[in-house]
Amino acid sequence: MANLLEGKKIVVMGVASERSIAWGITKSLHNAGANLIFTYRQERSYQKLTKLLEKYDIQAELVVSCDVASDESVQQAFKEIKEKIGVIHGVIHSVAFAKREELKGEYADTSRDGFLLAQEISAYSLVSVTKAAKELMTEGGSIVTQTYLGAERVIQNYNVMGVAKASLEASMRYLAEDMGKYNIRVNAVSAGPIRTLSAKGVSGFNEKMSIIEEKAPLRRNVDQDQVGDATLFFMSELSRGITGEVLHVDSGYHIIG
Ligand code: NDP
Ligand code: N5H
Secondary structure (H helix, E strand, O other): OOOOOOOOEEEEEOOOOOOOHHHHHHHHHHHOOOEEEEEEOOHHHHHHHHHHHHHOOOOOOEEEEOOOOOHHHHHHHHHHHHHHOOOOOEEEEOOOOOOHHHOOOOHHHOOHHHHHHHHHHHHHHHHHHHHHHHOOOOOOEEEEEEEOHHHOOOOOOOHHHHHHHHHHHHHHHHHHHHHHOOOEEEEEEEEOOOOOOOOOOOOOHHHHHHHHHHHOOOOOOOOHHHHHHHHHHHHOHHHOOOOOOEEEEOOOHHHOO
């Protein structure tokens, strides 16, 4: 895998800590020879990212601020990437947000603003990012987002985020159709539960992990590195015939009734 992504420039969005799925992806892409550009939202994430890059001896091509809640911020980030980097070949979209109080109890209690916030940050952001990135992807390429089984089925507590992920997956398919003519593929990885900052403090997370150990065909949980390698496949030419797909990296749990 040493040179699967040699000469490829890929934007990674969503590293907040060493546990971030986006960091697992970073390691896989880096080991495959990719040149990486990073975006972050919070200053705290920027500090973390800087330390991680140093610790793992990874040279970032560029690190830019990008809050996907703002169209101007997304456009400004990709404008800066265009000016400083030029052509890019891929984007990793690994961002989501919902208010913690909406991630428990009944979905029927979801507030209008909580619903819209989850949709905006977790689903619409793939649209705005794809639109901005497309201008830099003049040699074709690959865009990968991160989703979860709660998009397909009712999973307790996932609530408003399940509906946002359903929207994200549908958006991914419509974008795959739009981008296909530019030789840009758009796909999603659906990971099983992984302990990250986002997962911290959410109700029922530990229980979800135990169920995987008990019921998934592989009887073990997945980790960031497994998601990283599946995402590497989507970024590479090995997946050149695949677009509009949701690939489950979940120890096979989604096939169990
Ligand atoms: P992390 O908490 O590590 O990452 C979440 C990221 O979202 C952070 O980097 C955060 O940046 C970013 N983010 C939130 N709001 C915004 C915003 N407005 N603009 C830009 N970035 C924003 O968690 P994960 O790695 O777990 O999450 C990554 C993705 O994986 C999400 O889409 C999540 O739904 C998905 N996923 C996670 C699973 C899990 O079990 N952990 C399972 C399946 C899917 P910052 O901190 O700087 O605000
Ligand atoms: C069924 C479950 C467990 C219950 C639901 C969890 C949903 C989590 C997703 C969202 C993204 C979590 C979230 O937005 C948390 C924030 O309200 C508070 N946290 C933060 O602000 C931290 C500091 C930052 C870094 O987080 C973000 N997002 O910016 C699902 C689990 C089994 C699997 C899972 C955890 C899925 C998923 O989508 O992440």
